[in-house]
Amino acid sequence: MHLINSLCPVIICGGKEVQQRDRCIAASRKVVEMSFGHMHGQRNALRIGAIVRSLYTKQEDITDCSETLLKLCACLESIFFFGTYELPERTADLLWECICCLPVFSYGKTKFPASVESCIKFVLDCKDVQTHRGRLRLLIRCALQRQVLHTIVELLVRRSEILKSMYDSTSVLGDQILSEILIASLAVLKQCNFRLVLKNSAFLDQQWNLPLYKTYELVPCNRIGLDIRFSKGYVIVMKVEPGSVADEDLRIEPGDFIDELFGNKTFNMAKTTFFQLLMDYRRQPVCIGIMKCLDNEDKLYAPMKPILSSLKLSKDKLLQRRLERLEEIAAEEGALPVDRQCTSMDSCCGRISATYRGSTRVEDSKSEEQLGSGITRILLSPMDSRRVVISLLPTKVMVRTVDTGEALFEHGFPQIACCGRRADSRQNFAYVVRSNNSGSADSTFTCHVFAAKDERETSFILELFGRGFHRTLWLA
Numbered sequence: 001m002h003l004i005n006s007l008c009p010v011i012i013c014g015g016k017e018v019q020q021r022d023r024c025i026a027a028s029r030k031v032v033e034m035s036f037g038h039m040h041g042q043r044n045a046l047r048i049g050a051i052v053r054s055l056y057t058k059q060e061d062i063t064d065c066s067e068t069l070l071k072l073c074a075c076l077e078s079i080f081f082f083g084t085y086e087l088p089e090r091t092a093d094l095l096w097e098c099i100c101c102l103p104v105f106s107y108g109k110t111k112f113p114a115s116v117e118s119c120i121k122f123v124l125d126c127k128d129v130q131t132h133r134g135r136l137r138l139l140i141r142c143a144l145q146r147q148v149l150h151t152i153v154e155l156l157v158r159r160s161e162i163l164k165s166m167y168d169s170t171s172v173l174g175d176q177i178l179s180e181i182l183i184a185s186l187a188v189l190k191q192c193n194f195r196l197v198l199k200n201s202a203f204l205d206q207q208w209n210l211p212l213y214k215t216y217e218l219v220p221c222n223r224i225g226l227d228i229r230f231s232k233g234y235v236i237v238m239k240v241e242p243g244s245v246a247d248e249d250l251r252i253e254p255g256d257f258i259d260e261l262f263g264n265k266t267f268n269m270a271k272t273t274f275f276q277l278l279m280d281y282r283r284q285p286v287c288i289g290i291m292k293c294l295d296n297e298d299k300l301y302a303p304m305k306p307i308l309s310s311l312k313l314s315k316d317k318l319l320q321r322r323l324e325r326l327e328e329i330a331a332e333e334g335a336l337p338v339d340r341q342c343t344s345m346d347s348c349c350g351r352i353s354a355t356y357r358g359s360t361r362v363e364d365s366k367s368e369e370q371l372g373s374g375i376t377r378i379l380l381s382p383m384d385s386r387r388v389v390i391s392l393l394p395t396k397v398m399v400r401t402v403d404t405g406e407a408l409f410e411h412g413f414p415q416i417a418c419c420g421r422r423a424d425s426r427q428n429f430a431y432v433v434r435s436n437n438s439g440s441a442d443s444t445f446t447c448h449v450f451a452a453k454d455e456r457e458t459s460f461i462l463e464l465f466g467r468g469f470h471r472t473l474w475l476a
Contacts, residue, residue, distance in 0.1 A: 392461070
């Protein structure tokens with residue numbers, strides 16, 4: 001306000017002078033706002049250029065798991081919604097209507113790009129996206145996959161008479177130079193390899209971040225083994241029958257959303273239609289698309305939480321069921337006696353959920369040095385972490401992934417040279433395994449490093465190791 005006041009003439013007295021000062025303040029404020037808005041538009045254009053460079057230089061497949069992809073989409077959306085004359089939802093309506101009219105707009109002798117038209121048609125045919133904002137998001141994802149995003153923006157900019165009625169001069173799309181910079185930046189994305197699951201679109205109305213999506217082809221059967229409920233247009237798995245085709249390798253779990261069945265979207269599908277599909281394809285492989293409620297880090301997908309809560313499916317309950325099923329699978333494979341419960345009195349029986357940090361080769365030296373150097377090396381050069389369940393069985397250690405139940409590795413206690421933790425990193429622990437026969441002169445050693453939830457869990461798992469081979473090392 002001090003800046004604005006300094007731009008105005010000094011008021012002496014009288015109504016006219018006051019009115020003149022008010023008009024001057026309003027005009028000055030408008031100048032400041034326009035200057036700030038133009039700077040914001042420039043920052044967005046520069047930011048999206050930096051994000052594009054980051055994607056291009058990596059030269060690797062870009063999937064839905066990419067954090068940079070999420071930043072790109074959010075930045076582009078902010079460009080579409082900044083500097084408009086309307087509220088965001090109204091802007092989304094106008095922008096989507098404008099895009100839908102692109103194929104019928106005349107560009108002289110230039111034929112309208114078929115690739116762009118197919119993108120628009122794909123979004124129009126998608127039934128689980130209900131709002132125009134969600135459709136714009138799906139269009140951006142589809143255009144990235146088909147490498148035509150820059151073309152769509154260029155076609156929009158050509159319709160300057162429409163954009164002028166939507167965007168002011170502070171926006172990127174309302175500024176000729178900034179819009180050209182945007183188009184040039186997006187054109188670089190033609191060189192990037194996008195591998196997106198476009199059918200994963202049910203929650204685009206709410207946010208860019210999407211749930212983990214899995215597509216399965218189950219063997220033909222008379223009974224899949226799923227207990228389901230219909231809620232707010234979604235089909236939710238309540239229970240999975242142990243031993244059924246749906247239960248194999250923990251593919252489908254309680255809390256998961258069935259998104260697609262035999263190529264048909266299930267959102268707002270009638271119950272009769274759903275069960276009729278199962279009857280019609282009874283003797284054929286079951287093609288099913290699943291939106292996972294829990295990701296690989298055991299995090300619950302936030303937009304699903306209200307629906308799951310209404311069905312009395314809490315995160316703790318879902319995680320507990322996942323761990324119980326992993327234990328049952330271990331028993332079925334003969335790792336544990338069937339129906340045996342793990343108690344504190346067992347000689348060596350227990351399990352714990354942890355994060356697998358990775359493994360590294362260590363020298364054949366003192367146990368303390370093997371553990372210490374192995375843990376330090378992994379923590380200084382982190383690898384891709386995975387959520388796992390460590391099962392301590394009577395004769396061996398088995399490590400499985402939490403998300404799929406896949407067995408990563410297992411080692412008998414005679415193979416394990418030592419286990420322990422560092423005094424300066426008590427949440428992390430490791431065990432060293434001998435890869436060759438113990439009597440061999442050229443034995444090699446591998447240190448597997450894990451992170452528990454807290455120090456108490458680390459102590460618990462190392463105590464179980466100690467029961468298994470009676471030489472746990474406490475590096476206090």
